[in-house]
Amino acid sequence: MSAPSSARAAHGANEPKIALRGLRKRFAGQVVLDGLDLEIGSGESVVVIGCSGVGKSVMLKCLLGLLHPDAGSVTIDGEELAGNRAAREAAMRRIGMLFQNSALFDSLPVWENVAFGLIQAQGMARREARDIAIETLAQVGLAEDSADLYPAALSGGMRKRVGLARAIATRPEIIFFDEPTTGLDPIMADVINDLIVACTRELGATTLTITHDMTSARKIADRIAMIHDGTIIWQGPAGEIDESGNAHVEQFINGRADGPIRLAVAADGRA
Amino acid sequence: MRRRREECVKSNPLQAIGHGVLALFGAIGRLALFAFEATSHCVRPPLYPRLLLRQMVEIGFYSLPVVGLTGLFAGMVLALQSYTGFSRFSAESTIPTVVVLSITRELGPVLAGLMVAGRVGAAMAAEIGTMRVTEQIDALTTLSTNPHKYLIVPRLLGGFLMLPFLVLVADIIGVLGGYLVSVYKLGFNADTYITNTFEYLETMDVVSGLVKAAVFGYLIALMGCYHGFHSKGGAQGVGKATTNAVVTGAILVLIFNYIITEAFFAQ
Ligand SMILES: Nc1ncnc2c1ncn2[C@@H]1O[C@H](COP(=O)(O)OP(=O)(O)OP(=O)(O)O)[C@@H](O)[C@H]1O
Numbered sequence: 001m002s003a004p005s006s007a008r009a010a011h012g013a014n015e016p017k018i019a020l021r022g023l024r025k026r027f028a029g030q031v032v033l034d035g036l037d038l039e040i041g042s043g044e045s046v047v048v049i050g051c052s053g054v055g056k057s058v059m060l061k062c063l064l065g066l067l068h069p070d071a072g073s074v075t076i077d078g079e080e081l082a083g084n085r086a087a088r089e090a091a092m093r094r095i096g097m098l099f100q101n102s103a104l105f106d107s108l109p110v111w112e113n114v115a116f117g118l119i120q121a122q123g124m125a126r127r128e129a130r131d132i133a134i135e136t137l138a139q140v141g142l143a144e145d146s147a148d149l150y151p152a153a154l155s156g157g158m159r160k161r162v163g164l165a166r167a168i169a170t171r172p173e174i175i176f177f178d179e180p181t182t183g184l185d186p187i188m189a190d191v192i193n194d195l196i197v198a199c200t201r202e203l204g205a206t207t208l209t210i211t212h213d214m215t216s217a218r219k220i221a222d223r224i225a226m227i228h229d230g231t232i233i234w235q236g237p238a239g240e241i242d243e244s245g246n247a248h249v250e251q252f253i254n255g256r257a258d259g260p261i262r263l264a265v266a267a268d269g270r271a
Numbered sequence: 272m273r274r275r276r277e278e279c280v281k282s283n284p285l286q287a288i289g290h291g292v293l294a295l296f297g298a299i300g301r302l303a304l305f306a307f308e309a310t311s312h313c314v315r316p317p318l319y320p321r322l323l324l325r326q327m328v329e330i331g332f333y334s335l336p337v338v339g340l341t342g343l344f345a346g347m348v349l350a351l352q353s354y355t356g357f358s359r360f361s362a363e364s365t366i367p368t369v370v371v372l373s374i375t376r377e378l379g380p381v382l383a384g385l386m387v388a389g390r391v392g393a394a395m396a397a398e399i400g401t402m403r404v405t406e407q408i409d410a411l412t413t414l415s416t417n418p419h420k421y422l423i424v425p426r427l428l429g430g431f432l433m434l435p436f437l438v439l440v441a442d443i444i445g446v447l448g449g450y451l452v453s454v455y456k457l458g459f460n461a462d463t464y465i466t467n468t469f470e471y472l473e474t475m476d477v478v479s480g481l482v483k484a485a486v487f488g489y490l491i492a493l494m495g496c497y498h499g500f501h502s503k504g505g506a507q508g509v510g511k512a513t514t515n516a517v518v519t520g521a522i523l524v525l526i527f528n529y530i531i532t533e534a535f536f537a538q
């Protein structure tokens with residue numbers, strides 16, 4: 001954990017940890033991201049909210065280099081990642097990612113999924129990695145006896161938690177969570193929220209979380225940003241979300257069907 | 272955009288041919304890049320011995336029954352057919368040579384290659400394709416593991432190393448099949464049959480078959496991995512990738528069989 005602080009010292013203190021600038025991405029004529037800008041400070045927990053299908057996961061994949069943005073820049077610690085393979089691979093070692101649908105390796109048992117980054121990327125011995133994996137599984141509320149199961153034998157919520165354990169097992173300094181509490185019961189969701197808070201407060205990690213769950217957003221966010229029509233239409237401290245003065249945000253957090261956001265559903269309810 | 276292209280294609284058949292040709296060259300280029308990238312990772316550390324071993328067992332050991340049976344019946348039918356033909360010229364004594372040369376040079380490698388293309392190529396495409404559409408390959412990248420090294424290299428090496436072994440087994444069982452039919456059904460003398468089998472057999476006959484096998488193994492694995500790696504669109508996409516892997520794998524086996532035969536024996 002000493003590398004990040006020296007890297008941080010190398011450039012200005014108010015340089016954002018992660019910066020997305022003018023990000024554009026379209027699929028076959030459909031514009032998904034249209035000049036999106038977002039900055040995340042070091043040790044900050046940012047939550048991105050937005051309607052389903054608005055491009056939140058696409059933004060995260062562009063950030064990780066899993067999708068190539070059509071235009072725009074992605075920097076971590078001031079270093080440009082878009083189109084720079086070596087920098088991206090180096091950055092990846094400091095990043096943990098929870099995928100929306102968990103994306104567990106179904107040929108490996110649960111513990112090896114969690115220990116994957118430790119064994120493959122850090123070259124840790126399997127026995128030692130297994131101990132850490134079981135410890136991390138306990139943090140997400142999974143008992144040791146689930147460690148030897150295969151992902152196919154898990155429930156959706158358990159899979160999500162294994163994915164979460166895999167994302168944090170290497171103690172990365174940057175963690176991305178794509179809908180960490182979707183599909184969990186309210187109690188487990190709260191445990192996960194606490195865990196994410198602990199990751200930022202105790203490990204000093206910088207986190208970016210995507211969620212629809214406003215309870216979760218309020219709990220874990222330092223700052224909330226809302227995506228709509230391919231850009232961030234509002235962002236501000238988590239405490240100010242109720243006085244945002246933005247009609248889109250108000251409609252979203254109150255969950256109303258009428259408002260400026262129009263969903264493409266049949267108006268007479270016949271769907 | 273697509274609609275406009277379709278209209279153009281309707282109004283101008285030349286354009287349709289042009290699109291087809293461009294698409295073909297595009298596909299060949301992508302495949303060549305993929306093959307180059309994957310192969311170059313075969314010689315750069317880190318390698319994953321554990322995964323290579325698993326693929327070798329998967330390809331080499333579990334294909335033994337299929338390849339063995341194929342070889343057995345190929346050798347048997349070869350003896351039977353040659354006998355019905357050659358007995359018309361009283362040339363029965365050449366049957367052991369015909370059997371062993373056909374098996375080691377052609378039938379062993381080609382039949383084993385086709386069977387493995389069906390069994391192993393399909394499995395690779397389905398497994399890697401499923402990993403692609405469920406984002407497991409993306410997850411590998413985020414865990415600082417190069418998917419080429421982790422998924423493709425063990426399969427390419429496994430195919431390259433294990434097919435010669437399978438073909439050697441098929442050769443032996445195929446010759447045995449010819450022997451069984453000739454001795455127990457056609458009334459050949461067992462000792463003479465064995466002597467005749469080895470009399471005209473040259474090292475080159477067996478070696479050329481094993482070289483073919485190594486190339487086929489590499490190509491089959493390459494097709495399985497390539498189509499799986501580039502599959503998209505859920506279960507249907509994986510199904511399509513699997514079909515493509517088997518078809519292209521089998522066709523490449525036949526094409527390269529001709530090319531290698533020409534290289535070895537054309538003089
Ligand atoms: N690989 C792809 N090919 C084509 N279109 C895509 C692809 N990935 C995403 N899209 C499109 O991009 C849009 C945004 O998708 P994305 O997954 O980012 O939504 P999201 O904001 O994460 O929604 P949700 O909250 O439901 O997860 C969608 O309209 C989707 O159809």
Ligand SMILES: [Mg+2]
Pocket residue numbers: 056057058100178
């Ligand atoms: Mg999403």
